[in-house]
Amino acid sequence: MIIPKPGLPVRGSKTGQPIMALLDLLGRSWAMGIVWHLYKGPSTFRELQDYCESISPTTLNTRLGELNKCHLVERCLEGYVLTEYGRELFELLEPMGSWARHRWAKSFEENDRKK
Amino acid sequence: MIIPKPGLPVRGSKTGQPIMALLDLLGRSWAMGIVWHLYKGPSTFRELQDYCESISPTTLNTRLGELNKCHLVERCLEGYVLTEYGRELFELLEPMGSWARHRWAKSFEENDRKK
DNA sequence: CTGTATCCACAACGATACTG
DNA sequence: CAGTATCGTTGTGGATACAG
8 A cells, every 4th residue: 555645756746746645645536535424524434335335345444544644534433533634635625626516517518518 | 548527437436526537637647747837838748748857758648638638738839838727726726735735744744753 | 849659567446255 | 343365457657669
């Protein structure tokens, strides 16, 4: 398991620019889904598995380990929960998600209409 | 070449959530570097190749094609340039980059000190 | 200069079975 | 319930040589 730490080589940046490490981490399968779901409150392994319908236990466990080592998720009595960093990040992600949905996605619809 | 379009399956999301498509696109090698460099102004293929020191022509061309089909980059007389969408996205990315550098990266330094 | 065509190596992920 | 161990498939990207 390669942890995308700022300063070390990551997918897309040999010098490990923090922003690239972040994009690497969050771009992996289900990472965003996990953060999104945990923002609502703590969840167990099984609950997350049900939420991410087609995720394999291998991948879910790997992802949780990565998010944990990157200080975004931590263990708790109820299973897993977002850290302070995790919550901050989620809130930064919202404007991007909003832009992606409302502006960017529209650009593809326009393109489709022209064809 | 698999283009990460919102609505179609992408790395990390089978339903192609727009935010996941975006993270997929930007998480690929050198994508951010290209956007970052082009934010300063138009560039030729060769200039981008020099800027992204170790990138192969194959990858650079693939990446430019993806960014173009996703409406973030377009061709111009001077080579390549950011579109209106591209500039909007860059500006949304800055707060995240800032957080990654100043808050998130610090969390790893703290961790290192403890060990 | 600007790409394109091949080939190769490796990391990511799902499927599955199994252990604590 | 909560993971871990293996295996096979596939995408990603570098290297290189070559074409427009």
